[in-house]
Amino acid sequence: MTSNTGSEFEKKSSDDILLPTMNAENLQANMRTIYYSRTFLSIIAGVIAGILGFTNLTGFVFYFLVMAITSLGLVAKAKFSVHAHFDSWNRVVLDGFLSGLMSFVLFWTFAYDLVHIF
């Protein structure tokens, strides 16, 4: 009984100081999930762009399009309550964008060479 009320007191005081309290382990697990999704989808997007035969700017526009769809899917996966699973919108929309771009370019050139050059 006493320990219960003690924890309530702690919560109240932390709310008063406005400390942002969250479960860091779960946040990290969510970030890892997003990273896996984005890496896999950028590889798939690269293969598709290569098969379709996109050349310079069109391929990057295609990458932006696929990443936008991915962000939408991730938000839908979080049941549209982003702040219950992440601390900011940037985690969902921007994280893993540049590293995904690298693997996108790699697989884009790979598929393009495979289909259109050899």
Next chain:
Amino acid sequence: MNIGFVIGVFGILILAHATYSTIQYRSYLKILEEEFSSPPFNVVVELILGLVLCLWAALAVPGKFLSIHPDSEENRIVSLPANLDFMIFNHRGRALPTDVNMKLKC
């Protein structure tokens, strides 16, 4: 999770088949001596299908999002103390006034 993985493998197989038919289409164009403008319609359909299946797999396979709120339903720690057998409530403290609790609550 398992069915998402199967769907992802299926999507990758569809993409591989689309690659193969595009290569065949290119060699066909080489025989006809025409220029490649855009892939044939069935390849485009296959690519869209593969993209949708892989999107599904990428969202389903890596696991669910966990809540980061410390007081949400799944993060709350519900456990009883280990010394329940040694707790005695039938003692002289029952006769004492319970003002202590009232004071703690507010």
